[in-house]
Every structure is written in structure tokens, then in C-alpha cells.
Amino acid sequence: MKNLFNKDVQSLEISGIIKMSEIIKTYDGVVALTIGEPDFQTPFLIKEAGKAAIDNNRTFYAPTAGEPALRKAASSFMERRYYLSYNPDTEIIVTNGTTEAVFLTLKTLLSPGDEVILATPAYPGYEPVIKLCGGVLVPIDVSGTRFKLTKEQLEQAITSKTKAIILTFPSNPTGAILTKDELMDLAKVIEKHNVFVISDELYSELVFDQPHQSIASFPSIREKVIVINGVSKSHAMTGWRIGCTFAPSYITNELFKVHEYLNTSISSISQEAAAYAFNHGEKEVEQMKLEYQKRRDYLCKRLNALGLDTIVPDGTFYAFPSIKRFHHDSYAFSMELLEQAKVGLLPSTVFTKGGSGRLRISFAYSMEKLNEAMNRIEQYLKNK
Structure with a gap:
């Protein structure tokens, strides 16, 4: 019966991140810095909004495009934070996390043989979906341009x-961002071509030294851009599963056709909490970001001192150090660290076209864990 499965599905592999995480779990006493998930609790008042939704019996089907209150809150958030204007009634869809948003967008846009440009190394969640939707990945290796397209x-x-062109800035795994001038340069290229832009901006609130800029802010290409965002990383709400697409109405109308057959509706309880997060969560987000920045500065200082050359990330909570002074095989090196130093990190090989000789280190962990991991790595390198 196996030969009856969809061939594209059969050819897919389980994510390298999941595979590596499962390997790490088999070792005792490991300090793992692998997960891209905030170590902070969802802010108290956001949780209270979710509890209130239950108490108020907001436990039935929500509108398929999303609760009007959440779409309005998301619209206000984008206007307030990034000066992007989206009509909550016609240009926003609430999705089951940004994972669904990526899938429904690619499914809406792609026909067999269509090419999708992606700057790499990149999060491994795009390439399989491109394939499932009949598209062809066109990777651009940005390792030589400080991970900027x-x-x-x-x-x-x-x-x-x-x-389509997928922009994933701030970038997982590199932490790179694009400045307004850099985005303007890309916009001048895009406006000359009949292509869509999918801008995954999930880490937009985790930009450290300057405000986040969106490719959708350029009027000349706004009609071509689908922005994807959500509350998972910024508001420590990964388990609530709320994402959004923001796009002109003619695109949103088509996105909705796919979305309605993926989800009858998104959790009404989660939507109540997310609406509160968009409307009132900026103080808590800023507090978390300041703590991430402290961790970033500490981690990068330690890494560079050890000869693990690291470009200080401008966004996200990931560092992407080079191991080339010590090894050229990131998977082998990560296994050595796991077995001999009891430190769990992700090799660059688990990311799409991951470049050579790098590791991804999440600093969404306490300073105590970061310090312990770095001490173990330092001792291991001394003995190497």
C-alpha cells in the first residue's frame, strides 16, 4: 500500500530540528540551547483574558477569518508599531499559528513549476511546503553578505x-535583519517584476538596536506583499497558536478560500487572549526583549572570545557562530559537544541550505543555563 501515497509526501523527511532534538533527549545531564521558544511565561493579564473567555462562554465557533475584535486589534498593532495600514474586515485572516499562514499562502499562490526565491540558510519549514504545493525552491546563499539578501x-x-520571494527577516537561524535602505533596494527590484512577496515577520518585535522595518511599507509594491506575523515569539504565546496574514483584499479573498478548508475556525479562547496581547502587551514584550538583549550580548562575547566567530544578531533570539576554526562538519561537531561536553546545539545542516560550519544557539534560556553551557564548551575546546 505504501506505493499509493502521494509521492511528494513520501519524499519528505522529518525536520532535522526534530531529529536532533530527539537525539539530545537520549543523553542525560545535557544543557540544551536548541528550542526557539521563549522561556518566559505568557504575561499574566493575557492569560487572564483567555480565562475570561472561558468564563464568558466564548467557547463556540469563531468567524472563519477570525474574531472581529482580534482582527481589529491586529490592524491597530500593525499601524501603531510599523505604520502599516490593513483593513481588519477585508485584509486580515487569523490563522493557526504562522505555520498555517505560510502553508495557505504558498498553496494560494503556487502552480506546478513556479519558482520561489528564498535567502538561505533558512528555517526548514518553507522548502517542504513549496514542494507540496508544486513549487520549486530557488535558494540564494547569503552567507557571504552577512546573511542579508x-x-x-x-x-x-x-x-x-x-x-514569489520569501523574506524571513528577522531571520531564523541567523538573527539578521534588513534595514530600511536595504529593503528599499529590494523593493526597487521587485517593482519591476510580476512576483509576490511573502514576508514572514514573526520576530518583528525582537529587533534590538533599531525599529523593525517591513517590505510592505513601500507603496510601490504593497499590492504584491503578504505579511505574516503573530504573537508566538513576541508575547511568549507559542502554545496559543495565533498567527495572521496581512495582505490587500484581492489577495486575502483568495487566501480565505484555502484557509476555510484548513480550519473551520481558530480557537476562540486563544483569539481573546491574542486580542488583549496586541492591544495591551507592549510593556511586557519590551521587558522580555531587554532580557534577550542582555543574553545576546553575553553569549556573543563568550563565543567570540573562544574563537567561535559570531556576527552579533540584530534580531530574534538566535546566534549563529562559525566553528570553522575547529571543525568543518557542523553535525559532527554538534555531536561531539553533545557526547563530550553535554551541550545540545543545532548544526547548520538542519536548516535549508544551511551553509557550512555553523551552529544555531538559542538564547531563549536563562543566564544560568547560558553560562553553564558556555563554561562546558570552553572546557571542551581547551581539551580538544
């Missing part, structure tokens, strides 16, 4: 088959 790289990659 340049206008020259983009112009060279666009062909007559290009349907």
Missing part, C-alpha cells in the same frame, strides 16, 4: 518562472 542577488535569481 542584496538587490544584486535578487535580480540575478528572478526568472520568468518566479512566482
Whole structure:
């Protein structure tokens, strides 16, 4: 019977992140810095909003596009934070996390053979979906440009088959962002071509030294851009599963057709909590970001002192150090650290076109754990 399965599904592999995390779990006494999940609790008043939804019997089907109150809150948040204007009634869909948002967007846009440009190394959740939707990944290796996509790289990659460009800034795993000027350069290329832009901005609130900029802020290409965002990383709400798409109404109308067959509706309880988060959660988000920044500075200082050359990330809660002074195989090196130093990190090989000789280290962990992990790595390198 196995030969009857969808061939594209059969050819997929389980995510390397999941595989590596399962391996790490088999070792005792490990300090693991692998998970891209805030170690903070969901802020108290956001949880109270969720509890109130239950007490007020908000436990039935919600509108398929999302509760009007949440869409209005999300619209206000985007306007307030990023100066992006989206009509809550016609340009926003609430999704089951941003994972669904990525899937429904690619399914809506792609026909067999369409090309999708992606700056790599990248989070491994895009390439399999591109394949499932009949598309063809066109990776651009940005390892040599400080993990930033340049206008020259983009112009060279666009062909007559290009349907979409996925921008993932702030970037998982690299922590890179694009400045307003860098985005403007890309926008000037995009406006010359009939292509869509999918801008996954889930880490937009975790930009440290300057405000987040969105590619959707340029009027010349706004009609081509689908922005994806949510509350998982910013508001410590990974388990609540709330994401959103923000796009012009003519795109949103098509997105809705796919969304309604993926989800009758999104959790009404989670939507109540997310609405409160968008409307009132900025203080708590800022507090968490300041703590991440302290951890970032500490971690990068320690890594660079050990010869693990690290570009200080401008966003997210990931560092992406090079191990080339010590090893050229990131998987082998990560296994050595696991077995001999009892430190769990992700090799760059688990990320799409992950580049060579790097590790992803999450600093969504306490200073105590970061310090212990770095002490173990330092001792291991001394003995190497």
C-alpha cells in the first residue's frame, strides 16, 4: 500500500530540528540551547483574558477569518508599531499559528513549476511546503553578505518562472535583519517584476538596536506583499497558536478560500487572549526583549572570545557562530559537544541550505543555563 501515497509526501523527511532534538533527549545531564521558544511565561493579564473567555462562554465557533475584535486589534498593532495600514474586515485572516499562514499562502499562490526565491540558510519549514504545493525552491546563499539578501542577488535569481520571494527577516537561524535602505533596494527590484512577496515577520518585535522595518511599507509594491506575523515569539504565546496574514483584499479573498478548508475556525479562547496581547502587551514584550538583549550580548562575547566567530544578531533570539576554526562538519561537531561536553546545539545542516560550519544557539534560556553551557564548551575546546 505504501506505493499509493502521494509521492511528494513520501519524499519528505522529518525536520532535522526534530531529529536532533530527539537525539539530545537520549543523553542525560545535557544543557540544551536548541528550542526557539521563549522561556518566559505568557504575561499574566493575557492569560487572564483567555480565562475570561472561558468564563464568558466564548467557547463556540469563531468567524472563519477570525474574531472581529482580534482582527481589529491586529490592524491597530500593525499601524501603531510599523505604520502599516490593513483593513481588519477585508485584509486580515487569523490563522493557526504562522505555520498555517505560510502553508495557505504558498498553496494560494503556487502552480506546478513556479519558482520561489528564498535567502538561505533558512528555517526548514518553507522548502517542504513549496514542494507540496508544486513549487520549486530557488535558494540564494547569503552567507557571504552577512546573511542579508542584496538587490544584486535578487535580480540575478528572478526568472520568468518566479512566482514569489520569501523574506524571513528577522531571520531564523541567523538573527539578521534588513534595514530600511536595504529593503528599499529590494523593493526597487521587485517593482519591476510580476512576483509576490511573502514576508514572514514573526520576530518583528525582537529587533534590538533599531525599529523593525517591513517590505510592505513601500507603496510601490504593497499590492504584491503578504505579511505574516503573530504573537508566538513576541508575547511568549507559542502554545496559543495565533498567527495572521496581512495582505490587500484581492489577495486575502483568495487566501480565505484555502484557509476555510484548513480550519473551520481558530480557537476562540486563544483569539481573546491574542486580542488583549496586541492591544495591551507592549510593556511586557519590551521587558522580555531587554532580557534577550542582555543574553545576546553575553553569549556573543563568550563565543567570540573562544574563537567561535559570531556576527552579533540584530534580531530574534538566535546566534549563529562559525566553528570553522575547529571543525568543518557542523553535525559532527554538534555531536561531539553533545557526547563530550553535554551541550545540545543545532548544526547548520538542519536548516535549508544551511551553509557550512555553523551552529544555531538559542538564547531563549536563562543566564544560568547560558553560562553553564558556555563554561562546558570552553572546557571542551581547551581539551580538544
